[in-house]
């Protein structure tokens with residue numbers, strides 16, 4: 001009798017606790033969901049505002065459209081503008097297909113005739129020699145005339161497709177629109193390189209990006225990717241992290257992670273759910289996978 005009454009008291013306490021905890025949990029979940037939706041909404045608004053500013057600064061540029069792109073360019077690039085659009089179109093289907101998302105409307109490309117104009121449009125320092133950048137809903141590209149080293153239009157188009165920045169920047173664009181910015185910085189760089197490598201074969205490898213040195217931790221990549229001294233190494237680590245996820249767990253899991261991010265699930269929660277690894281465990285498993293096969297890092 002005594003044990004039965006204790007049991008019934010316990011049951012009552014549990015029932016009362018559940019009565020408080022369940023609505024609280026539901027409320028926290030609802031608030032978190034609404035907060036994420038509000039964050040995504042604000043992010044989309046800011047991105048579109050940034051796009052409007054970028055386009056207003058390109059006032060006076062000429063304009064050419066294709067099925068999925070709008071290209072803004074200056075007069076010296078009139079002869080290469082159709083080729084840039086052709087190359088961009090060739091990557092549109094593969095990138096949107098791989099990322100499982102078609103962004104609304106046409107993708108805005110702005111073509112700059114030289115590195116200085118590209119740098120000025122973005123406020124970059126003079127030592128930055130990037131050929132493209134994705135930022136706030138706009139893909140900015142350096143004219144192929146400025147870096148391909150040829151006047152032959154056939155050779156130029158071939159080089160622009162093989163070594164140009166469109167596949168990479170378009171991946172940033174599609175991921176950004178799909179997830180409303182719900183990803184770590186290193187992940188979008190890893191995914192953009194992964195997709196670029198898949199579509200063009202291009203891989204950014206330099207002596208400085210060798211894995212035969214002390215590496216950045218995942219926390220370094222998570223918290224200060226852009227300010228890390230050795231950018232070649234940071235980018236290489238990001239690329240191999242995405243390769244690890246896709247090759248070790250399958251491209252379907254990578255797709256599922258992108259779907260989670262689009263639904264507002266946090267990156268770590270998605271990784272934990274899809275591949276059972278996040279944080280330190282992800283770092284350990286990735287490094288084991290890397291050093292297991294020299295061809296994954298020793299090149």
Ligand SMILES: [Zn+2]
Nearest residue numbers: 168172189192
């Ligand atoms: Zn990038």
